[in-house]
Amino acid sequence: MGRYLLRRLLQLVPVFIGTTFLIYALVWAVPGDPFAGKCGERRCPDQYIAFMTEKYHLDQNVFVQYASYMKNLLQGDFGQTFSQREISDIILTSYPNTLKLALVALAIEAVIGLGAGVLTGLRRNGFLDNLVLVSTLFLIALPVFVVGFLLQWLLGVQWGIIKPTVSSEMRLSELIVPGFVLGSASVAYIARVARTSIAENRRADYVRTAIAKGLPMRRVVGVHLLRNSLIPVVTLLGTDLGALMGGAIVTEGIFGINGIGRQVFRAIVTKESATVVGIVVVLVLVYLVMNLLVDLLYAALDPRIRYE
Amino acid sequence: MSDILVSEQSAPGPGGSGRPAGRLLEVDDLRVEFRTRDGVAKVINGVTYHVDAGETLAVLGESGSGKSVTAQTIMGILDTPPGFVTGGQIRFHGKDMLRMSSEERRRIRGEGIAMIFQDALSALNPVFTVGFQIAEQFRVRRGLGRAEAKKRAIEMLDQVKIPNAKGRFNNYPHQFSGGMRQRAMIAMSLALDPEVLIADEPTTALDVTVQAQIMDLLAELQRERQMGMILITHDLGVVADVADRIAVMYAGRIVEEADVYDLYAKPAHPYTMGLIDSIPRLDEKGQQLRTIKGLPPNLMNIPPGCPFNPRCPMAQPVCREKVPPLLQVGTARASACHFAEELVNRD
Amino acid sequence: MSDPSTASIVSTPAAQPTDASTPATPGPQSSEKPRGLLGDAWRDLRRKPLFWISATFIVIFLLMAAFPTLFAPGDAVNGTLERSLVKPGADGWFGYDLQGRDVYARVIYGARASIVVAVLSVIGTLLVGGTMGIIAGYRGGWVDGLLSRIADVFFGLPFVLGAIVILTTFNGSGTSNSKADIMGLVTISLIVLSWPVVMRLMRSSVLATKEADYIVAARALGAGHGRIILKHLLPNCLAPLLVYGTIMVGSFIGAEATLSFLGVGLKSPVVSWGIMISDGQQFVRVAPGLVFFPAAFLVTAVLSFVMLGEAVREALDPKLR
Numbered sequence: 001m002g003r004y005l006l007r008r009l010l011q012l013v014p015v016f017i018g019t020t021f022l023i024y025a026l027v028w029a030v031p032g033d034p035f036a037g038k039c040g041e042r043r044c045p046d047q048y049i050a051f052m053t054e055k056y057h058l059d060q061n062v063f064v065q066y067a068s069y070m071k072n073l074l075q076g077d078f079g080q081t082f083s084q085r086e087i088s089d090i091i092l093t094s095y096p097n098t099l100k101l102a103l104v105a106l107a108i109e110a111v112i113g114l115g116a117g118v119l120t121g122l123r124r125n126g127f128l129d130n131l132v133l134v135s136t137l138f139l140i141a142l143p144v145f146v147v148g149f150l151l152q153w154l155l156g157v158q159w160g161i162i163k164p165t166v167s168s169e170m171r172l173s174e175l176i177v178p179g180f181v182l183g184s185a186s187v188a189y190i191a192r193v194a195r196t197s198i199a200e201n202r203r204a205d206y207v208r209t210a211i212a213k214g215l216p217m218r219r220v221v222g223v224h225l226l227r228n229s230l231i232p233v234v235t236l237l238g239t240d241l242g243a244l245m246g247g248a249i250v251t252e253g254i255f256g257i258n259g260i261g262r263q264v265f266r267a268i269v270t271k272e273s274a275t276v277v278g279i280v281v282v283l284v285l286v287y288l289v290m291n292l293l294v295d296l297l298y299a300a301l302d303p304r305i306r307y308e
Numbered sequence: 309m310s311d312i313l314v315s316e317q318s319a320p321g322p323g324g325s326g327r328p329a330g331r332l333l334e335v336d337d338l339r340v341e342f343r344t345r346d347g348v349a350k351v352i353n354g355v356t357y358h359v360d361a362g363e364t365l366a367v368l369g370e371s372g373s374g375k376s377v378t379a380q381t382i383m384g385i386l387d388t389p390p391g392f393v394t395g396g397q398i399r400f401h402g403k404d405m406l407r408m409s410s411e412e413r414r415r416i417r418g419e420g421i422a423m424i425f426q427d428a429l430s431a432l433n434p435v436f437t438v439g440f441q442i443a444e445q446f447r448v449r450r451g452l453g454r455a456e457a458k459k460r461a462i463e464m465l466d467q468v469k470i471p472n473a474k475g476r477f478n479n480y481p482h483q484f485s486g487g488m489r490q491r492a493m494i495a496m497s498l499a500l501d502p503e504v505l506i507a508d509e510p511t512t513a514l515d516v517t518v519q520a521q522i523m524d525l526l527a528e529l530q531r532e533r534q535m536g537m538i539l540i541t542h543d544l545g546v547v548a549d550v551a552d553r554i555a556v557m558y559a560g561r562i563v564e565e566a567d568v569y570d571l572y573a574k575p576a577h578p579y580t581m582g583l584i585d586s587i588p589r590l591d592e593k594g595q596q597l598r599t600i601k602g603l604p605p606n607l608m609n610i611p612p613g614c615p616f617n618p619r620c621p622m623a624q625p626v627c628r629e630k631v632p633p634l635l636q637v638g639t640a641r642a643s644a645c646h647f648a649e650e651l652v653n654r655d
Numbered sequence: 656m657s658d659p660s661t662a663s664i665v666s667t668p669a670a671q672p673t674d675a676s677t678p679a680t681p682g683p684q685s686s687e688k689p690r691g692l693l694g695d696a697w698r699d700l701r702r703k704p705l706f707w708i709s710a711t712f713i714v715i716f717l718l719m720a721a722f723p724t725l726f727a728p729g730d731a732v733n734g735t736l737e738r739s740l741v742k743p744g745a746d747g748w749f750g751y752d753l754q755g756r757d758v759y760a761r762v763i764y765g766a767r768a769s770i771v772v773a774v775l776s777v778i779g780t781l782l783v784g785g786t787m788g789i790i791a792g793y794r795g796g797w798v799d800g801l802l803s804r805i806a807d808v809f810f811g812l813p814f815v816l817g818a819i820v821i822l823t824t825f826n827g828s829g830t831s832n833s834k835a836d837i838m839g840l841v842t843i844s845l846i847v848l849s850w851p852v853v854m855r856l857m858r859s860s861v862l863a864t865k866e867a868d869y870i871v872a873a874r875a876l877g878a879g880h881g882r883i884i885l886k887h888l889l890p891n892c893l894a895p896l897l898v899y900g901t902i903m904v905g906s907f908i909g910a911e912a913t914l915s916f917l918g919v920g921l922k923s924p925v926v927s928w929g930i931m932i933s934d935g936q937q938f939v940r941v942a943p944g945l946v947f948f949p950a951a952f953l954v955t956a957v958l959s960f961v962m963l964g965e966a967v968r969e970a971l972d973p974k975l976r
Contacts, residue, residue: 018808026824141957143909145916146950153939205430208385213445214418224433249815250913264816268823276820284811303480304434
């Protein structure tokens with residue numbers, strides 16, 4: 001187990017470097033003036049250009065730039081924005097909001113997705129099954145911005161059930177609809193994976209054994225069947241948490257949530273290159289670590305899998 | 309050995325049919341069909357057999373003959389759909405299980421009738437320890453506490469001669485060898501001290517040397533506990549040492565039932581003869597193995613008359629017209645062949 | 656692309672369904688065997704209303720993309736300001752937008768950009784990802800390790816985020832904005848961010864079949880690498896790939912719309928559903944049709960492709976039946 005962990009961690013390093021370098025190169029090393037359009041309508045002040053060139057070694061090649069950027073980053077220095085704001089500060093204030101939203105989305109996925117999946121997996125081809133199949137198809141097919149826009153317009157503007165945007169306090173009740181929007185596609189995937197998994201395992205020999213042992217149906221389903229069927233669902237949920245935090249750009253934009261996605265979108269549009277790279281580094285790191293955790297979780301859930 | 313139940317191939321009345329109620333487990337004219345997209349397969353067509361305390365009945369037949377489906381129907385683990393019981397009774401202590409509430413039936417499983425499956429690897433739940441799966445029965449069915457249930461589970465593992473039972477309690481099924489896994493399976497099925505044990509091809513998935521050990525263990529446990537045992541197998545060799553009586557199945561029917569000795573010495577059905585003939589024999593080394601020609605019938609389209617007639621070397625015109633009922637021949641044996649008497653009385 | 660691809664699965668001459676009663680085989684299952692997977696799948700598909708509905712819609716959308724004038728004689732690009740925000744009526748079925756352009760014509764013409772971008776991206780993604788997957792799976796060893804790590808790198812980038820970065824970098828002010836350029840750029844960014852999924856799919860598929868007995872046999876008989884890949888591996892891995900491709904056309908239409916909605920994807924003068932929704936959202940209170948009609952077309956198109964893919968997948972996967 002320890003050796004496996006070490007090997008996986010070592011595998012993470014090149015991927016982490018590759019992804020962050022890719023973004024770094026895209027943002028900084030595009031041919032042409034790196035300061036074009038970075039200071040609004042006007043040309044950037046020479047002083048700023050000099051400062052940035054010095055700080056990010058812009059006169060060197062992109063590899064040196066990246067190396068020195070990473071060196072600073074490892075010491076906790078994310079750099080500053082054009083208006084001298086610490087980027088780490090931006091991340092620290094907006095990240096908790098995104099995390100909160102993602103956790104709400106995950107909870108909704110787990111409850112609705114798993115519930116629907118288990119119910120339909122046990123009773124296939126009924127009315128409920130078809131209803132869930134069709135609605136999951138819609139949720140998978142609809143782009144998030146359409147779902148978000150639609151719900152905001154219907155619930156917020158037309159019917160006035162919710163406030164169209166989320167306040168800065170991020171109350172839980174305000175986050176339910178945005179959370180559902182963020183997790184909408186995943187809810188559908190979870191429901192389908194759970195349904196297939198339950199339906200496949202329902203006919204498994206060990207379920208038959210459990211019935212033959214004279215266990216009550218509640219226990220056969222709730223313990224023997226569910227425990228096996230949960231394995232793919234839980235791993236999907238874990239991977240999703242990593243992905244949700246990077247995918248919140250649209251949802252946060254629609255509902256006006258001051259999260260990491262909105263910050264990174266603003267930074268991209270206003271060409272705050274350092275901010276973009278800083279935030280992406282954090283997102284990638286979280287994503288990779290979540291994936292590693294999911295792998296370990298998988299081993300914990302399924303005793304047949306042992307990492308040597 | 310007791311007398312043989314004789315079926316008139318008639319649908320039983322709702323209140324049972326005045327037979328002696330002393331039997332432990334009786335299957336009476338059971339009929340099961342599988343309804344699939346491509347048609348209806350008549351898998352069980354009036355099976356009748358019984359088992360009493362302390363005796364072992366072997367049910368013999370090719371795959372597809374319906375021997376496992378009968379067992380599944382007794383246990384109440386038939387997959388529905390596609391499987392549906394369309395007639396007959398299964399009486400446990402004289403009470404028809406097919407008319408019981410699901411709760412009543414559940415209580416019989418494990419305590420009254422228990423079952424051992426063919427492939428212990430897939431029959432044991434892969435994500436729980438073997439110990440948990442045995443102790444579970446004591447906890448759920450007997451309401452014992454965790455520690456007491458564990459103690460009893462270890463005792464069970466000891467009884468089936470698993471070495472270091474205490475240490476293996478926390479192992480998962482995949483950490484056991486094939487033979488040990490089947491022992492664990494046996495321990496699990498015997499945990500609640502059942503009156504009838506159904507063993508569905510318990511040794512098929514095992515090495516030959518291990519097969520013998522498991523069969524010995526089963527026979528020993530059956531004697532000790534005076535259980536009724538139904539041993540389902542396609543292997544005539546396994547049967548001889550263990551069984552008291554043998555029921556031979558073909559195309560969802562019992563075609564012959566007899567004491568082990570009688571059946572081997574003088575089969576009363578051409579199908580049984582074919583089966584015995586196809587056992588490889590040392591004294592006929594070098595000769596070609598004898599086989600039964602042809603294939604078992606398509607269960608969606610069973611030929612009229614005796615289902616065995618297309619393959620039967622002795623088939624006569626009557627065999628293509630009339631289904632032979634399972635009738636008593638001589639003493640303590642029955643056969644479903646129009647020419648059973650001639651077969652038994654030949655030299 | 657999706658149409659010929661699914662057609663190739665579907666229109667394979669279905670082996671004549673043999674009557675269940677003819678073979679004297681035991682048991683109910685074996686009577687199905689001689690039909691073969693594709694014939695079985697087709698037989699299954701033919702009975703599904705979902706398959707016919709989605710296929711019909713896809714044909715309509717493809718026709719719309721190829722010959723928009725068939726459906727809408729009006730002008731999609733130029734409008735008259737007098738008709739600004741005119742409500743739907745007999746004259747303009749879906750009404751007019753702020754610049755007085757015919758929404759119906761625009762929705763019809765929007766199909767072309769959305770579908771062309773999606774289909775091109777899917778072809779590109781399948782080619783790049785498929786090739787990489789075959790190489791990684793077939794060669795194994797360090798080649799596999801390297802390609803897999805490269806795929807991981809692209810996989811680690813959140814999709815929307817990565818696309819926004821790529822598009823703003825190359826699509827910023829100063830670069831030329833011809834129609835083809837913008838569409839090409841969106842296409843490339845979709846390919847760059849999606850190929851790892853196809854590669855993983857293909858790789859595992861190749862790994863699974865590589866050691867199959869018939870391939871080992873082919874190798875033992877002296878078949879070259881090229882022949883083994885083309886004749887044996889590819890046909891086996893193709894079905895899941897094409898199913899995935901069909902579904903991907905749907906999700907790429909959605910992705911293109913998302914990017915256009917965010918203002919970083921396609922831009923005017925290109926007409927696309929995403930742009931229309933983005934433009935229309937500020938008038939949603941006065942003229943909901945400006946959002947509703949393009950959104951309805953978008954959703955229908957995405958659903959049709961996803962549904963078709965699902966239907967074919969279910970038909971191909973005996974376990975799901």
